[in-house]
Amino acid sequence: MKTYEKVIEKIIMISAVMSTISVALITVFIFQSGLPVLAEYGVLDFIFGTTWSPTNGSYGILPLIAGTLAVTLGALVIGIPTGIACAIFLSEILPKKWAKAFKSAIELLAGIPSVVYGFFGLVVIVPAIRNYVLPIYQIFDPDISATGFSILAGAVILAIMILPTIVSISENSITAVPREFKEASLALGANKMETIVKVLIPAASSGILSSIILGMGRAIGETMAVLLITGNMAKVPGSIMDPVATLTGTIAMEMGYASPTHQQALFAVGIILFVIIMLLNIIAQFSMRGLGGKTN
Amino acid sequence: MDRIKHENLKRIKTSKNLLFYGGTGVFAAITLATLIIIIGYILVNGLTHINLEFLTQEPKRMGKEGGIFSVIIGTLMVTGVGILIATPIGIAAAIYFTEYAKNGKGVTIIRFFTEILAGIPSIIFGLFGFAFFVIFLGMGWSVISGGLTLALMVLPTLIRATEESLKTVPMAYREGSLSLGATRWQTIVKVIIPCCKPGILTGLILGIGRAIGETAAVMLTVGGSLRIPTSIFDSTRTMSVHLYVLAAEGLSQEKTYATAALLIIIVLLINTIANLISSRLGGNYGN
Numbered sequence: 001m002k003t004y005e006k007v008i009e010k011i012i013m014i015s016a017v018m019s020t021i022s023v024a025l026i027t028v029f030i031f032q033s034g035l036p037v038l039a040e041y042g043v044l045d046f047i048f049g050t051t052w053s054p055t056n057g058s059y060g061i062l063p064l065i066a067g068t069l070a071v072t073l074g075a076l077v078i079g080i081p082t083g084i085a086c087a088i089f090l091s092e093i094l095p096k097k098w099a100k101a102f103k104s105a106i107e108l109l110a111g112i113p114s115v116v117y118g119f120f121g122l123v124v125i126v127p128a129i130r131n132y133v134l135p136i137y138q139i140f141d142p143d144i145s146a147t148g149f150s151i152l153a154g155a156v157i158l159a160i161m162i163l164p165t166i167v168s169i170s171e172n173s174i175t176a177v178p179r180e181f182k183e184a185s186l187a188l189g190a191n192k193m194e195t196i197v198k199v200l201i202p203a204a205s206s207g208i209l210s211s212i213i214l215g216m217g218r219a220i221g222e223t224m225a226v227l228l229i230t231g232n233m234a235k236v237p238g239s240i241m242d243p244v245a246t247l248t249g250t251i252a253m254e255m256g257y258a259s260p261t262h263q264q265a266l267f268a269v270g271i272i273l274f275v276i277i278m279l280l281n282i283i284a285q286f287s288m289r290g291l292g293g294k295t296n
Numbered sequence: 297m298d299r300i301k302h303e304n305l306k307r308i309k310t311s312k313n314l315l316f317y318g319g320t321g322v323f324a325a326i327t328l329a330t331l332i333i334i335i336g337y338i339l340v341n342g343l344t345h346i347n348l349e350f351l352t353q354e355p356k357r358m359g360k361e362g363g364i365f366s367v368i369i370g371t372l373m374v375t376g377v378g379i380l381i382a383t384p385i386g387i388a389a390a391i392y393f394t395e396y397a398k399n400g401k402g403v404t405i406i407r408f409f410t411e412i413l414a415g416i417p418s419i420i421f422g423l424f425g426f427a428f429f430v431i432f433l434g435m436g437w438s439v440i441s442g443g444l445t446l447a448l449m450v451l452p453t454l455i456r457a458t459e460e461s462l463k464t465v466p467m468a469y470r471e472g473s474l475s476l477g478a479t480r481w482q483t484i485v486k487v488i489i490p491c492c493k494p495g496i497l498t499g500l501i502l503g504i505g506r507a508i509g510e511t512a513a514v515m516l517t518v519g520g521s522l523r524i525p526t527s528i529f530d531s532t533r534t535m536s537v538h539l540y541v542l543a544a545e546g547l548s549q550e551k552t553y554a555t556a557a558l559l560i561i562i563v564l565l566i567n568t569i570a571n572l573i574s575s576r577l578g579g580n581y582g583n
Binding site: 002005008009011012013015016017018019020022023025026029030032033081082085086088089090093094102104105106107108109111112113114115116117118119120122124160163167191192193196197214217218220221222223224227228248251252255256266267270273274277278280281282284285 | 312313316317319320321322323324326327328330331334335337338384385386388389391392393396397405406408409410411412413415416417418419420421422423424426427428432448451452455479480481502505508509510511512515516536537539540543544552556559560563564566567571
């Protein structure tokens with residue numbers, strides 16, 4: 001091998017390691033910037049503190065965690081059944097020719113920037129909740145007042161945003177189930193529906209599970225859309241019509257004008273977010289590799 | 297008796313089947329309708345406000361009046377810097393994975409972290425870019441800080457797309473080239489990469505799409521200046537950030553719709569081009 005090829009090989013190797021280096025750098029810098037506040041304030045007080053009021057020096061992120069959880073759970077409740085139904089329809093029911101078109105529609109859904117989803121939520125979903133959902137709510141609870149900026153609005157928009165993740169990974173893993181499984185089931189006299197429900201879905205379950213976990217990660221990490229529609233009130237919510245602030249939204253909104261300590265506190269929020277997302281991603285990675293559901 | 301029972305059972309099963317098929321179909325239809333409504337709503341409300349003036353004039357009164365010319369320039373610069381940095385690294389990494397790497401533990405770890413990088417949310421990239429590029433390296437809120445942050449974000453997209461298309465090149469091509477006396481590098485440059493141009497291009501275009509739509513990370517690293525940047529060390533504003541500011545502050549309904557519509561048009565264009573490339577020129581090796 002010529003010497004210049006050896007040099008090239010080294011350069012190529014360094015490029016391949018680049019993403020690993022990036023992950024390491026990101027970890028180091030987020031932790032380094034946020035740890036001082038965590039250490040000073042106490043991790044438990046930080047996580048379980050019920051007041052987020054940076055101007056008064058109280059950094060309790062329980063309301064933010066509650067907000068993120070509420071919006072994410074709402075998105076999953078809407079997104080999981082819709083996503084899995086779409087994946088089944090796409091892989092087993094729709095003819096191949098149409099499936100391809102449907103897939104590019106899903107890709108398009110994934111390509112729309114999150115700030116556009118947020119804007120759509122702001123001008124369509126929020127007013128719709130104020131004008132149509134609120135009156136229904138008022139039948140049961142006449143005192144309730146709401147602006148439409150709410151958990152519900154966030155959940156609806158996030159559900160749309162995580163659909164592509166759930167649909168494409170679930171569809172891949174359903175398609176990856178070996179043909180023999182399906183043929184054996186049909187040969188035993190099961191009809192198509194029974195085959196799908198009792199054979200294909202269980203066989204693809206690890207892939208479907210990872211699609212849900214990745215979708216959940218995406219919902220937790222989503223920033224711009226929730227920032228525009230959840231109302232950004234750092235209070236533990238009582239109903240789905242209440243406004244909430246999320247971990248991500250709070251960082252994005254307050255970073256611009258934060259004082260140095262406040263900034264450190266936002267980095268500490270970043271640490272919590274980072275740890276949650278990392279755990280979810282690692283679980284998804286392992287669940288996709290193990291348990292058979294071949295997805296690549 | 298038995299026969300009737302059997303018939304009934306069959307009927308129940310078929311209606312259950314219909315319900316099942318219909319049910320999944322309804323969910324699919326809802327998904328499709330959602331897509332059409334979102335795109336349609338924004339285009340219908342925004343297209344009428346996009347005109348030459350909007351595209352070529354600079355924003356006045358914080359974007360309330362005038363156009364978005366400086367924002368378009370800012371978007372092009374930030375995206376351009378990001379893609380220019382990410383492309384060679386991404387392609388090289390993909391080449392390493394498919395052509396050089398032996399399936400060892402090290403490679404598994406590198407791959408794992410590439411997947412992890414893809415899953416990190418944009419606000420975390422923003423925090424990192426702010427702490428590292430803006431503060432630590434002293435680049436300030438600038439095109440280059442944003443470009444470098446975006447480069448990291450699109451890297452996994454580029455690696456994945458390039459790798460996918462490298463994998464489709466038949467082994468025989470490599471063997472043929474090597475047996476003719478070409479070195480490994482010559483084989484990669486003269487045989488394999490020319491075969492993969494469409495795949496690499498698709499990855500590049502999807503990366504551009506992701507970079508243009510990115511907001512949270514850009515907001516924390518590029519800043520929000522509305523002036524036309526004169527160098528890569530100037531602060532600027534991208535279209536997504538501009539849309540956020542307009543929407544959050546309720547500055548001007550028509551400018552907000554117009555900006556959103558422009559973003560949608562770009563996304564549609566990018567998707568169409570990516571689809572065309574991968575379907576027309578996609579890996580066809582006579583099989």
